[in-house]
Amino acid sequence: MPGVVVLPLARSIAPARLSEALTRLPPIFAREISLGTGPLALGERDRITPIVAAVRGIGVQCGALWLEYPDTNDGKHLSSMCRRLEPLLGAALRAAQVLTADENLRLPRLHVVFTAKQEAYVATSAPAWNSAWPMGIPRLKMPRDVPSRSTLKLAEAFGAFLNDEEQLRLLRPGLRAVDLGAAPGGWTWQLAHRGVRVTAVDNGPMKGSVADDPLVSHLREDGLTWRPKRPVDWLVCDIVLQPIRIAELVARWIADGDARRAIFNLKLPMKKRYDEVQRCAQRMLEITDRAGVNAGLRIRQLYHDREEVTGYLARKN
């Protein structure tokens, strides 16, 4: 069934080593990766017993249970069965002491991935590299009075790159941001909505509620050359340009200390997307390293991204 890729591993590769590798290099294009076992052949009447046995076989205690299925038309037929099964399976796994009584996000997450009503894989993922949402699909509502759907990309990026505590600490009233290529204002809205003061740089008009939000100053300047007089907390950039030029622009802001952290979109060419992302990532870290800035970089193709990926570059010190 398309939508799920199963990669058989040599016995010599220990899952713990793979998990370490994924922590160092989290997936870019996969919505969700988990490491485990399968396919399990499930009985029509009792799906739970073989799943519990397989989870016991993995031998780790998990802090959360997610039942998943491919994001395809065929996969959708499995959704109601998963909804019905989840509380029953959860109870059985807790009784078997392989799932904590309360959700614990620091422990591995258990994924039971159904590829058919009687076939599933049992696997785990770690907080350092797994997705924040089941099947990697954030259910975000389009806010009213927001001028563009791309607002959902930045909302998703905050959820993908920052945990709940970081979102509260790093996106709060009193902080300042610059939005390059801001019009019509979907990304600016996400920042202003959290009380962050935004300088929105774009020759085009801002629309909807951000057009006259007192937290938003609109500058009709060239986002490729404009810089703020004082450093800001956040840079966000959604200008459509060759990815390497956006990568260099964003890295220079961070290297020069004009912003502490940045979220940006790289619009990818149709071919060699992975190579292009690698080239951009390497260039960004070269620029920050050369400036003596210790920066962390993460890049992911988000659910709301199409021919593009979203990056997060942040100073560590």
Ligand SMILES: C[S@@+](CC[C@H](N)C(=O)[O-])C[C@H]1O[C@@H](n2cnc3c(N)ncnc32)[C@H](O)[C@@H]1O
């Ligand atoms: C994809 S749109 C941004 C959408 C925006 N993030 C939102 O959520 O509404 C790209 C924007 O980049 C702007 N742009 C392109 N080149 C620019 C430049 N050199 N300086 C500033 N803005 C630029 C365009 O005018 C356009 O409004």
